[in-house]
Amino acid sequence: MDKISKNNNITWFDGYVSRKDRERLHGHKGGLIWFTGLSASGKSTIAHLVEKELHRRGCSTYVFDGDNVRHGLCSDLTFRREDRIENVRRIGEMVKLFVDAGMIVLTAFISPYRQDRQKVRSLLEDGQFLEVYVECPSEVCATRDQKGIYAKAKAGVIKEFTGISAPYEAPENPDIVIHSYKEDASQAARRVIKLIEQYKLIK
Amino acid sequence: MDKISKNNNITWFDGYVSRKDRERLHGHKGGLIWFTGLSASGKSTIAHLVEKELHRRGCSTYVFDGDNVRHGLCSDLTFRREDRIENVRRIGEMVKLFVDAGMIVLTAFISPYRQDRQKVRSLLEDGQFLEVYVECPSEVCATRDQKGIYAKAKAGVIKEFTGISAPYEAPENPDIVIHSYKEDASQAARRVIKLIEQYKLIK
Numbered sequence: 001m002d003k004i005s006k007n008n009n010i011t012w013f014d015g016y017v018s019r020k021d022r023e024r025l026h027g028h029k030g031g032l033i034w035f036t037g038l039s040a041s042g043k044s045t046i047a048h049l050v051e052k053e054l055h056r057r058g059c060s061t062y063v064f065d066g067d068n069v070r071h072g073l074c075s076d077l078t079f080r081r082e083d084r085i086e087n088v089r090r091i092g093e094m095v096k097l098f099v100d101a102g103m104i105v106l107t108a109f110i111s112p113y114r115q116d117r118q119k120v121r122s123l124l125e126d127g128q129f130l131e132v133y134v135e136c137p138s139e140v141c142a143t144r145d146q147k148g149i150y151a152k153a154k155a156g157v158i159k160e161f162t163g164i165s166a167p168y169e170a171p172e173n174p175d176i177v178i179h180s181y182k183e184d185a186s187q188a189a190r191r192v193i194k195l196i197e198q199y200k201l202i203k
Numbered sequence: 204m205d206k207i208s209k210n211n212n213i214t215w216f217d218g219y220v221s222r223k224d225r226e227r228l229h230g231h232k233g234g235l236i237w238f239t240g241l242s243a244s245g246k247s248t249i250a251h252l253v254e255k256e257l258h259r260r261g262c263s264t265y266v267f268d269g270d271n272v273r274h275g276l277c278s279d280l281t282f283r284r285e286d287r288i289e290n291v292r293r294i295g296e297m298v299k300l301f302v303d304a305g306m307i308v309l310t311a312f313i314s315p316y317r318q319d320r321q322k323v324r325s326l327l328e329d330g331q332f333l334e335v336y337v338e339c340p341s342e343v344c345a346t347r348d349q350k351g352i353y354a355k356a357k358a359g360v361i362k363e364f365t366g367i368s369a370p371y372e373a374p375e376n377p378d379i380v381i382h383s384y385k386e387d388a389s390q391a392a393r394r395v396i397k398l399i400e401q402y403k404l405i406k
Contacts, residue, residue, distance in 0.1 A: 017251075017254050025261065060228065090293070093275035094297050097271060097275070098304070100265075101265040
């Protein structure tokens with residue numbers, strides 16, 4: 001699809017292949033499924049189960065979490081408030097391009113601030129952003145935590161730890177709430193898939 | 204594909220869907236075609252022509268250039284040396300994830316420093332990174348420049364402009380050289396496609 005736009009007598013070239021072209025090729029729309037919740041609440045586990053099912057259905061997918069972002073794109077950032085803002089900002093700008101590439105992106109970041117998540121939503125079109133709130137009390141998260149980071153946070157060894165020594169602002173209007181302290185991860189993943197169908201990202 | 208690795212008695216989860224799974228789904232390998240050259244040398248034009256042909260062949264593709272990166276992910280950066288380093292670093296880390304997502308990524312950035320381009324190459328596996336040097340004398344680029352930025356750079360209105368008031372380090376061992384001052388863009392695109400075939404990113 002050729003798209004040439006003229007502005008002040010300057011010919012600007014937008015490329016031949018659009019998001020819609022890529023979506024047609026992939027057989028589904030591009031979209032962002034944003035998981036938010038405390039550390040060890042189950043965000044990553046559920047996101048990967050959702051990806052597994054989407055891939056089985058032939059969708060182009062990618063999961064972002066601390067592992068592939070904090071060591072790369074955001075390796076220069078700390079967990080201070082201002083760096084957390086920049087962390088989520090960069091992730092938002094990056095995943096926007098993945099969505100433009102026609103992929104279904106799943107992100108599993110604590111992303112504790114409402115305003116930061118709202119900014120990511122504002123980068124995308126209506127229906128491209130689904131917020132999944134994985135709700136779990138910090139006491140339950142602490143019992144699951146295999147890395148012992150909750151114990152370290154309580155002992156003050158890890159500073160500014162969300163839910164212990166840094167705030168978590170729960171979503172006010174999430175697209176779906178997962179109660180991961182009483183809901184099985186597979187069941188939660190099925191509910192998220194259903195939501196993705198309702199939003200017509202997939203058929 | 205399940206991948207559970209154990210490290211110090213901590214079970215670490217790498218996800219169910221791997222790059223190879225995504226490549227199988229897309230029908231081609233993930234890879235990065237990195238165009239480098241002066242402003243108005245033709246990088247973006249050729250990259251978009253290559254994308255058009257790859258898309259026609261059913262490949263999952265994406266083109267990155269100043270338009271979709273400088274206003275988003277790198278909107279906080281200037282054109283000073285240290286910011287140019289950070290600009291290319293972020294782009295490198297981001298496109299690494301696109302390649303891991305099984306896409307063929309084409310980038311059209313001046314990327315004037317050899318060391319910065321080398322760093323991006325080092326993020327990827329052998330055969331995943333192809334460097335395309337779009338060679339064109341700055342005098343020729345200036346005659347093509349519809350935005351008048353060369354004139355502004357020569358007048359000193361735009362500072363630190365590559366090829367005029369900032370250095371450009373040509374690649375020493377690019378995978379292909381395009382002589383865009385004497386070679387037609389369509390012909391150049393066909394040569395790049397041939398290279399991508401030789402590297403077995405596509406069939």
